[in-house]
Amino acid sequence: MCGIVGFIGKNGSLQMLVEGLKRLEYRGYDSAGIVFQNGHGLEMYKTKGKLRDLQSILPDPAPTIRVGLGHTRWATHGEPSSVNAHPHRVDKVAVVHNGIIENYRELRSNLEGEGYTFLSETDTEVVPQLISKYLRQGFSITEAIRLAVMRLRGTYALGIISESSPDTLFAVRKGSPLVLGIGNGAFYFASDVPAFLPYTRKFIFMEDNQMCILTPDDIDLRHIESNAVVSCTDRTVKIGWTPAMAEKDGHDHFMHKEIYEQPRAVRHTIGERIDDLLKFVADLGIFTQRRADSRRLHIVSCGTSFHAALVGKYMIESIARVPVSVEIASEYRYRNPIVERGTLFVSITQSGETADTLAAQREAKQMGARTLTICNVVGSTSTREADSVLYTHSGPEIGVASTKTFTSQMAALCLLAIGMAVERRCLTEEEADAMRSRLSEVPGLIEKTLMKDAEIKALAGTLVHAKDFLYLARGINYPIALEGSLKLKEISYIHAEGYPAGEMKHGPIALIDKGLPVVVLAPSNDLFEKVFSNIEEVKARGGRVIAVTDSPEALKGKADDIIEVPSTHPLFTPFVNVIPLQLLAYHIGVQKNCDVDQPRNLAKSVTVE
Numbered sequence: 001m002c003g004i005v006g007f008i009g010k011n012g013s014l015q016m017l018v019e020g021l022k023r024l025e026y027r028g029y030d031s032a033g034i035v036f037q038n039g040h041g042l043e044m045y046k047t048k049g050k051l052r053d054l055q056s057i058l059p060d061p062a063p064t065i066r067v068g069l070g071h072t073r074w075a076t077h078g079e080p081s082s083v084n085a086h087p088h089r090v091d092k093v094a095v096v097h098n099g100i101i102e103n104y105r106e107l108r109s110n111l112e113g114e115g116y117t118f119l120s121e122t123d124t125e126v127v128p129q130l131i132s133k134y135l136r137q138g139f140s141i142t143e144a145i146r147l148a149v150m151r152l153r154g155t156y157a158l159g160i161i162s163e164s165s166p167d168t169l170f171a172v173r174k175g176s177p178l179v180l181g182i183g184n185g186a187f188y189f190a191s192d193v194p195a196f197l198p199y200t201r202k203f204i205f206m207e208d209n210q211m212c213i214l215t216p217d218d219i220d221l222r223h224i225e226s227n228a229v230v231s232c233t234d235r236t237v238k239i240g241w242t243p244a245m246a247e248k249d250g251h252d253h254f255m256h257k258e259i260y261e262q263p264r265a266v267r268h269t270i271g272e273r274i275d276d277l278l279k280f281v282a283d284l285g286i287f288t289q290r291r292a293d294s295r296r297l298h299i300v301s302c303g304t305s306f307h308a309a310l311v312g313k314y315m316i317e318s319i320a321r322v323p324v325s326v327e328i329a330s331e332y333r334y335r336n337p338i339v340e341r342g343t344l345f346v347s348i349t350q351s352g353e354t355a356d357t358l359a360a361q362r363e364a365k366q367m368g369a370r371t372l373t374i375c376n377v378v379g380s381t382s383t384r385e386a387d388s389v390l391y392t393h394s395g396p397e398i399g400v401a402s403t404k405t406f407t408s409q410m411a412a413l414c415l416l417a418i419g420m421a422v423e424r425r426c427l428t429e430e431e432a433d434a435m436r437s438r439l440s441e442v443p444g445l446i447e448k449t450l451m452k453d454a455e456i457k458a459l460a461g462t463l464v465h466a467k468d469f470l471y472l473a474r475g476i477n478y479p480i481a482l483e484g485s486l487k488l489k490e491i492s493y494i495h496a497e498g499y500p501a502g503e504m505k506h507g508p509i510a511l512i513d514k515g516l517p518v519v520v521l522a523p524s525n526d527l528f529e530k531v532f533s534n535i536e537e538v539k540a541r542g543g544r545v546i547a548v549t550d551s552p553e554a555l556k557g558k559a560d561d562i563i564e565v566p567s568t569h570p571l572f573t574p575f576v577n578v579i580p581l582q583l584l585a586y587h588i589g590v591q592k593n594c595d596v597d598q599p600r601n602l603a604k605s606v607t608v609e
């Protein structure tokens with residue numbers, strides 16, 4: 001999705017805006033632009049393509065600036081082109097936008113009827129047109145923005161700059177994320193925290209229907225409709241992330257770095273919570289009011305977070321014996337769901353800004369469910385709106401494909417499962433202690449699995465020309481088959497499907513022919529023999545089996561390729577099994593020359609439906 005940056009202050013530079021946009025590149029984009037006050041008026045540059053294309057048309061040397069806006073556009077309305085790129089300028093006003101103005105057709109045709117001329121095909125251009133119209137009618141810039149915004153339907157984060165107010169910058173939010181950074185003699189705003197981490201760790205997450213008027217010395221936050229002032233003092237959040245966390249740190253790609261950060265990420269998720277799981281569960285408010293408050297869990301999420309939710313279902317049902325249903329957020333929100341008393345609604349979202357997940361959480365809350373969100377981004381929308389929050393503490397994830405936040409989400413769900421099991425007395429003290437100590441070993445096991453990197457890279461070289469892949473697994477590893485196939489699709493654009501191995505005979509077996517790569521997760525558990533039979537079935541039809549197993553001896557001569565992973569408790573096998581699948585997708589993507597950090601058509605936070 002689009003990325004927005006804004007700056008106002010004494011010691012700014014154009015480079016600072018470009019660097020801010022660079023730190024938002026992960027969001028995906030196809031064009032970019034910048035506007036700033038140059039002392040005489042607005043100066044604007046925009047182009048189709050990447051930030052290096054924008055940089056090639058920017059003034060050299062880069063001027064210092066006091067006020068400016070930047071934007072990376074992910075096309076929705078109108079093809080990627082320099083005309084459709086943001087900022088959009090009408091008379092004295094320039095605007096950058098993330099989101100979708102749903103009623104833009106109606107607004108545009110009214111304005112065209114009044115004689116206004118549009119240059120682009122975007123939904124965004126109605127915004128500067130409306131603001132300019134109100135300015136011409138004699139309203140102040142602040143009033144003109146308020147009046148214009150009140151006519152918009154849809155989702156928007158807006159950055160606005162006006163030639164007639166050279167010392168002011170405006171930010172507006174409804175439905176799309178926007179965070180304000182409080183610096184030293186400067187203010188920033190951006191679609192996401194990493195944009196300005198080198199300059200500040202103090203942030204205010206704007207709420208929907210708020211407008212912020214920034215001058216070099218003052219921040220004025222208001223509710224758009226009532227115009228009432230909102231106090232900033234108790235809204236400032238300190239973020240513990242460091243700028244280095246948002247750098248590649250010697251790795252070729254963020255995805256590779258983040259795959260390697262998993263031991264640390266999981267350690268952080270588990271943290272001290274593991275020492276007192278009863279307190280952990282109580283702090284989340286799960287059982288505090290009435291035991292009946294959490295008779296069942298309903299977990300809702302999208303993409304990779306959905307796969308973590310499926311793993312969570314196996315964990316929680318297996319040891320805490322609480323029924324868990326799991327659903328894709330975009331389905332949940334439109335099917336008029338039944339929310340019975342005693343349902344704990346859990347959203348899982350790395351970003352905390354996924355539009356469908358937020359809508360589902362709001363729906364559940366409105367229907368009376370208690371809500372818990374499992375999230376990575378401090379202060380994000382899902383964390384502000386949920387009744388309680390379980391932070392994953394994975395650190396910033398820049399690669400579009402989720403890796404470390406996935407394993408952290410699974411770790412958070414493990415804690416929840418063991419904690420609920422202890423609270424409900426489904427585990428004895430000794431059993432809980434044993435699980436705790438096995439869980440504490442998981443980061444070390446991930447480290448051990450990462451040592452397979454070179455081996456997997458070589459294997460990837462033999463698979464790079466495959467057109468299709470099948471991923472098979474059973475039980476708690478079935479969601480890992482789904483996740484492995486999603487990673488491959490996202491990163492290498494190779495078609496892949498994940499299936500429960502037992503379902504193969506009911507259709508997918510028809511796909512198997514000579515050489516089809518079939519990745520099979522075969523941990524040595526009570527389902528091993530059944531998975532072994534599935535491997536035989538694939539081999540009998542000429543498929544190429546790539547087995548991920550802790551029992552390589554048992555598969556020698558059967559599987560074509562074997563990736564050995566360490567043994568662990570059956571419930572924790574997803575942690576070790578997912579690592580080779582992430583690395584396989586990564587290396588195939590790299591060897592196919594794909595942009596693994598910013599795969600085509602994808603966005604890191606999907607803030608529109």
Ligand code: AGP
Pocket residue numbers: 302303304305348349350351352353354357400401402403490602603604605606
């Ligand atoms: C993961 O690799 C994806 N890019 C995507 O499926 C992602 O998990 C999904 O969009 C949900 O995002 P969230 O966790 O931020 O809500």
